Amino acid sequence: MEDKASFIATLTEAIDKRRQYIESTELPKLKEGFGVFHTSLQSLVSLMVRKGLIQEDPYRIDQKISDVVMAEDTGFTESEAAVVVGVRMSQLENVLDYANNYVEFNLQTLDFAQLKKLTDLVRYVVWDDLKMNSPRPTTQIISVMMGRLRAGTDTLTSGIIKSALDQLSSGCLNIVNQLNVVRVFQRERHKLDLRTMVFPKLPEGAPLTADDPESLKKVRAVFSQSGMGGPFVPELASEVIAEEFGPDAAERRQETLQRLQIKTESRKAKKSTPVPLNQVLIDAIRSLAAASRSLDASLERLRENATIIQSRKRSFGARLREWMEKLASRQPARHIYELEFMDESSGTHHRESIDLDSFLEKLHKKARVYGGILAKSGSLWAKIEKAGEDQLYQFINKELGDVHLIHRRATALDGYFKAKTTRDEKRRLRGIKIELTTIRNAIAKASQLKHEYISRKEEQEQLKKLGIEAE
Numbered sequence: 001m002e003d004k005a006s007f008i009a010t011l012t013e014a015i016d017k018r019r020q021y022i023e024s025t026e027l028p029k030l031k032e033g034f035g036v037f038h039t040s041l042q043s044l045v046s047l048m049v050r051k052g053l054i055q056e057d058p059y060r061i062d063q064k065i066s067d068v069v070m071a072e073d074t075g076f077t078e079s080e081a082a083v084v085v086g087v088r089m090s091q092l093e094n095v096l097d098y099a100n101n102y103v104e105f106n107l108q109t110l111d112f113a114q115l116k117k118l119t120d121l122v123r124y125v126v127w128d129d130l131k132m133n134s135p136r137p138t139t140q141i142i143s144v145m146m147g148r149l150r151a152g153t154d155t156l157t158s159g160i161i162k163s164a165l166d167q168l169s170s171g172c173l174n175i176v177n178q179l180n181v182v183r184v185f186q187r188e189r190h191k192l193d194l195r196t197m198v199f200p201k202l203p204e205g206a207p208l209t210a211d212d213p214e215s216l217k218k219v220r221a222v223f224s225q226s227g228m229g230g231p232f233v234p235e236l237a238s239e240v241i242a243e244e245f246g247p248d249a250a251e252r253r254q255e256t257l258q259r260l261q262i263k264t265e266s267r268k269a270k271k272s273t274p275v276p277l278n279q280v281l282i283d284a285i286r287s288l289a290a291a292s293r294s295l296d297a298s299l300e301r302l303r304e305n306a307t308i309i310q311s312r313k314r315s316f317g318a319r320l321r322e323w324m325e326k327l328a329s330r331q332p333a334r335h336i337y338e339l340e341f342m343d344e345s346s347g348t349h350h351r352e353s354i355d356l357d358s359f360l361e362k363l364h365k366k367a368r369v370y371g372g373i374l375a376k377s378g379s380l381w382a383k384i385e386k387a388g389e390d391q392l393y394q395f396i397n398k399e400l401g402d403v404h405l406i407h408r409r410a411t412a413l414d415g416y417f418k419a420k421t422t423r424d425e426k427r428r429l430r431g432i433k434i435e436l437t438t439i440r441n442a443i444a445k446a447s448q449l450k451h452e453y454i455s456r457k458e459e460q461e462q463l464k465k466l467g468i469e470a471e
Contacts, residue, residue: 004244007253011192014260018185019107030178031105033171037122038096039438040167043293045089046435047160050300053145055082057090065098068117070124075137085145088138092124093434107182111230115183122175127168159375160293187236188260194219194240197228210242277453277460281392284449285373285384288399291442292370294435298410299363301430305417306335306356308425339412354409363406389457396450400443407439 048054071091076084099121103109110118126139132147134140146165150158201222202208208215219237243252275283335356340349372378384392414432421429 008192008195010257011188011195011260014257015185015189015192018260019189022182022185023107026178026181027105027107030175030182031100033175033178034096034100034105034118034122035441037168037171037175038093038100039290039441040164040171041089041093041096042434042438043290044161044164044168045093046293046297047157047164048089048145048149049086050296051149053082053149054086054089057087063091063094065094068095068099068103068114068121070095070121073124073136073138076141081141081145085138085141088124092121095121097434107186110179110182110186112183112186112233115179115186119176119179122172125168127165127172128170130165130169159377160371163374164293184259188256190230190233191236191240191243191256193228194223194237195244197226198223199240199244201226208241208245210238210246212241215241274456277456278387278389278392280449280453280456281389281396282384284396284446284453285392285399287449288396288403288442288446289370289373290445291403291439292367292374294438294442295363295370295406296367298432298435298439299360299367301432301435302356302363302410302413302417303360305414305421305429308428309417309420310335337413337416339409339416341408341412354413356413359406359409359413363410366402366406393450393453396446400446400450403439403443407436407443410439411436 045054049056071088099118103114103118124138125142126134126136130139130143130146132140132143134143146161150161198219199222202218208218216234216237219241220232220234223232223237239252243249243256246252337354337356338351339354340351369380373381373384375381384395387395410432414436417429418426418431
């Protein structure tokens with residue numbers, strides 16, 4: 001009894017330490033991983049739509065998502081591919097959006113069922129094994145589409161496609177590994193609850209054998225009366241039996257403790273080499289450049305939405321004024337919008353005039369520049385690789401300001417179009433909520449890396465003043 005009590009005390013302590021580690025380290029990374037995965041998917045889907053490979057689901061905004069569940073991955077004919085894959089990618093984006101915004105990434109919520117749903121979600125398309133002979137229909141046709149797209153595009157677009165697929169592949173593997181870390185913990189915590197809440201209530205002297213139906217039946221009967229939460233898992237009950245009563249029980253118990261401790265210790269013992277400061281700034285620039293496809297998509301949608309308003313029937317007087325202004329300036333009439341926005345720092349509302357044509361032109365240029373950075377091609381990327389820290393810092397500082405302003409104005413334009421259109425026109429509008437979220441995430445990631453650079457730079461300067469050489 002003393003050995004059993006001692007083991008349970010040691011196991012309880014190991015599980016508590018593992019819980020603290022997962023909550024402080026793994027769950028934040030898991031949450032961030034889902035956000036990056038969603039952004040990468042949005043970028044690829046947006047490109048597929050623009051290249052005519054798939055058709056955007058017109059009913060996407062009407063989908064009501066209340067759980068992390070995807071449609072079946074059933075087969076379809078080649079003539080249906082553009083529509084079917086478009087609908088499935090729209091649903092995948094919506095479910096990922098639901099997971100990122102409504103699923104709580106904590107150990108109370110991430111039970112066995114939820115862990116399986118999240119794993120199935122990121123592996124709905126097998127991004128890390130994308131091949132044309134895949135047994136899964138959606139994975140197979142996306143692989144075919146990517147092959148066609150790469151074969152018929154320029155070097156820049158091919159680089160963008162490769163970057164997006166690499167991000168989805170690595171993101172999928174990282175998320176699955178982190179979910180598995182949580183799964184292993186939940187299994188051992190469930191087994192501890194069986195040890196403390198179920199097994200002590202079994203009849204004394206009752207012979208129990210692992211993987212024995214009769215033994216499991218006895219445990220199940222007590223489990224149903226114990227008040228222990230969750231479903232009865234025969235596999236885990238059988239593991240406890242083997243660890244408590246099996247011929248190699250001592251070895252199995254030791255393995256259980258190792259599963260909870262050894263990875264944490266190895267991570268702490270491993271010393272990582274700090275990333276060079278100039279590389280931190282380059283990473284910040286590329287993180288911001290990840291918004292390129294969302295900037296491009298915002299450009300197209302805002303232009304289409306503006307056209308809806310501009311194509312309205314206007315009065316004779318309005319058309320006459322426009323004609324007179326055009327005649328006087330001998331230039332195409334500009335489309336000026338008076339927009340309202342809120343200053344996040346002060347919480348006050350302001351108004352500004354935006355020349356839509358100039359704004360969309362800036363969006364186009366910024367998207368192309370960032371596309372080149374993302375694909376690691378072009379003269380600008382060559383300059384970035386050769387630039388010094390001061391030049392890189394000035395560049396990321398300026399670009400963050402530019403993109404923040406673009407995000408603010410695009411948000412205001414999106415709200416303006418939604419407010420000024422009629423009910424019939426609203427049905428034709430294409431919102432940019434997802435694109436704005438992606439751009440905002442890119443700003444946040446780049447800002448985080450910029451602040452990391454500043455912090456490390458200041459630390460180096462302090463050490464230099466003290467006459468200590470920084471590592």
